[in-house]
Amino acid sequence: MTIEPRRIPACPDCSRPLEVLKSCGASSYFCNHCNELKGSARVREANPSLFSDAASGAGDPAGLNDSKEQH
Numbered sequence: 001m002t003i004e005p006r007r008i009p010a011c012p013d014c015s016r017p018l019e020v021l022k023s024c025g026a027s028s029y030f031c032n033h034c035n036e037l038k039g040s041a042r043v044r045e046a047n048p049s050l051f052s053d054a055a056s057g058a059g060d061p062a063g064l065n066d067s068k069e070q071h
Protein backbone atom coordinates (compact mmCIF):
# COMPACT_ATOMS: atom_id res chain seq x y z
CA MET A 1 0.00 0.00 0.00
CA THR A 2 1.08 3.52 -0.56
CA ILE A 3 1.40 5.99 2.20
CA GLU A 4 -0.80 8.92 1.52
CA PRO A 5 0.94 12.22 1.95
CA ARG A 6 -0.71 14.49 4.37
CA ARG A 7 -2.75 17.01 2.45
CA ILE A 8 -3.33 20.36 3.92
CA PRO A 9 -6.73 21.87 3.23
CA ALA A 10 -6.85 25.41 1.94
CA CYS A 11 -8.76 28.25 3.49
CA PRO A 12 -12.10 28.81 1.73
CA ASP A 13 -11.61 32.54 2.07
CA CYS A 14 -7.97 33.21 1.29
CA SER A 15 -6.84 29.85 -0.13
CA ARG A 16 -3.93 29.64 2.25
CA PRO A 17 -3.07 26.41 4.01
CA LEU A 18 -5.08 25.83 7.11
CA GLU A 19 -3.88 24.56 10.40
CA VAL A 20 -5.69 21.41 11.43
CA LEU A 21 -6.50 21.19 15.08
CA LYS A 22 -7.59 17.79 16.25
CA SER A 23 -9.44 17.58 19.48
CA CYS A 24 -11.31 14.59 20.83
CA GLY A 25 -12.31 13.15 17.47
CA ALA A 26 -13.35 16.45 15.94
CA SER A 27 -11.21 18.48 13.61
CA SER A 28 -11.08 22.22 13.60
CA TYR A 29 -9.43 24.37 11.01
CA PHE A 30 -7.66 27.55 11.79
CA CYS A 31 -6.42 30.02 9.23
CA ASN A 32 -3.37 31.92 10.27
CA HIS A 33 -4.01 34.45 7.57
CA CYS A 34 -7.64 35.23 8.41
CA ASN A 35 -6.75 34.60 12.03
CA GLU A 36 -9.96 32.74 12.66
CA LEU A 37 -11.44 29.29 12.81
CA LYS A 38 -13.09 27.93 9.70
CA GLY A 39 -16.09 25.68 9.87
CA SER A 40 -15.43 22.16 8.70
CA ALA A 41 -18.37 22.36 6.30
CA ARG A 42 -16.85 25.27 4.46
CA VAL A 43 -13.43 23.68 4.47
CA ARG A 44 -14.93 20.56 2.96
CA GLU A 45 -16.63 22.54 0.25
CA ALA A 46 -13.43 24.31 -0.61
CA ASN A 47 -11.40 21.09 -0.63
CA PRO A 48 -13.65 18.35 -1.96
CA SER A 49 -10.78 16.18 -3.11
CA LEU A 50 -9.29 16.09 0.36
CA PHE A 51 -12.49 14.98 2.00
CA SER A 52 -13.86 12.57 -0.53
CA ASP A 53 -14.02 9.03 0.66
CA ALA A 54 -11.03 6.86 -0.01
CA ALA A 55 -12.75 5.40 -3.02
CA SER A 56 -10.65 4.73 -6.07
CA GLY A 57 -10.89 7.07 -8.99
CA ALA A 58 -12.42 10.48 -9.13
CA GLY A 59 -15.09 11.26 -6.65
CA ASP A 60 -18.12 11.78 -8.80
CA PRO A 61 -21.55 11.77 -7.26
CA ALA A 62 -23.20 8.48 -8.19
CA GLY A 63 -26.24 8.84 -6.00
CA LEU A 64 -28.55 10.45 -8.49
CA ASN A 65 -31.05 7.65 -8.64
CA ASP A 66 -34.53 9.02 -8.54
CA SER A 67 -36.53 5.83 -8.72
CA LYS A 68 -36.33 4.10 -5.40
CA GLU A 69 -39.91 3.54 -4.50
CA GLN A 70 -40.99 0.63 -2.43
CA HIS A 71 -44.46 -0.79 -2.61
Ligand SMILES: [Zn+2]
Nearest residue numbers: 011014031034
Ligand atom coordinates in the same frame (compact mmCIF):
# COMPACT_ATOMS: atom_id res chain seq x y z
ZN1 LIG B 1 -7.93 32.40 5.40
